[in-house]
Amino acid sequence: MINRKFFFDEVRWSLFGGSLTQAQVDGMSGVLDEWEENHRNDDDRWLAYMLATIFHEVAKRMQPIHEFGSDAYFFRMYDKDGERPAVAKALGNTHKGDGVKFHGRGFVQLTGRDNYKRMSKLLGVDLIKNPDDALKLDVATSILFIGMRDGVFTGHKLADYFNPMEEDWIEARRIINRLDRAEMIAGYGRKFYASISYTTG
Incomplete structure (x- = not known):
């Protein structure tokens, strides 16, 4: 199990200026819960980079x-x-009003009818009918994990940049976007990674 006390004590000072709100704790706890329940055998750098991505986005x-x-x-x-x-066409926004209805939501700003439709199929949640469901913590967390782990967002996935042979915190930005703010987000990722420790016994 991830040592939550150590994690929050570390990120409180290294990333949040010495204080955390309950909402910030709840959001990160939801991501940590998903990791421990379904991805605990994956590379901890994946978790760190996902948290860094949220922190930025x-x-x-x-x-x-x-x-x-x-x-x-x-x-x-x-x-x-x-x-x-x-x-609009590239995003699948072919109906009048789609631009407003399918604007960015969630941890990683899911945008466009086609992307909402794709995630609806992957999650079994009707985001076309209820796009605001992408704002629910559990749904947003699932979108984050599927998109970054499986390369659904851009074709680039976490394992491309963090694996036994490679560690590239900067190029990993391609999982979400082009290399905008890549070095800054890489710095966040390294700080989150340094905060991940495990309890023993």
């Missing part, structure tokens, strides 16, 4: 969030009748 809140922006912004950015119809 939700601006340290450690809770699933709506993408920052208004409905007008989502319409402009993602709707077929907005300012970027090619982007």
Whole structure:
């Protein structure tokens, strides 16, 4: 079992400036629970990089969030009748209103009808009918794990960058996005990794 006291004591100072809210603790606890229940034999660097990704994507809140922006912004950015119809098409936003309905949500900002549909099938949850379910902690956590472990988001997966032969905290950003803020997120990942310890006995 992960030593939760050690973990939270470490990240409180190394990443959160000396204090943690209950919401931050709850969010990280949900990820740790999923890891211990279903992935405890996987590489701990995977867990660390997922936590680092959340830390960056939700601006340290450690809770699933709506993408920052208004409905007008989502319409402009993602709707077929907005300012970027090619982007809307690539996201599968073929119905009027899809840009707003399927804006980014969760830990990793799941965006676009096609991505909501894909995750609905993988999770057995109807995110097309109820896209706000992507904001539920358990659903957001499942999306995070499936997307990053299996390469569902971009075709790149955790095992590509963290395995017995390789450790690449910077290139791992490709699992989510291009290399935006890759070095910064790599630093977060190393700090989370240093905080993972196991109880004995």
